[in-house]
Amino acid sequence: FTGSLTRTSRAEAKLNAESLGAKVSSSISKKTDLLVIGDSPGSKVKKASEYGVKVMSEAEWLTALDGLV
Helix, strand or coil: CECECCCCCHHHHHHHHHHCCCCCCCCCCCCCCEEEECECCCCHHHHHHHHCCEEEEHHHHHHHHHHHC
């Protein structure tokens, strides 16, 4: 998760991801599968693009989460 999340707290987003078996990291690497971005995401988006990491908006993440829970 990067940027300012507006519809959920970062802590709640992290707990939701971990409840689905995800490992939440504070950095991007070639092993990262997904980056969820909020407002003003910063440099992590560029790094994700370089590594071919899928990028999803907060709204897309919440929609996907609704389908999984």
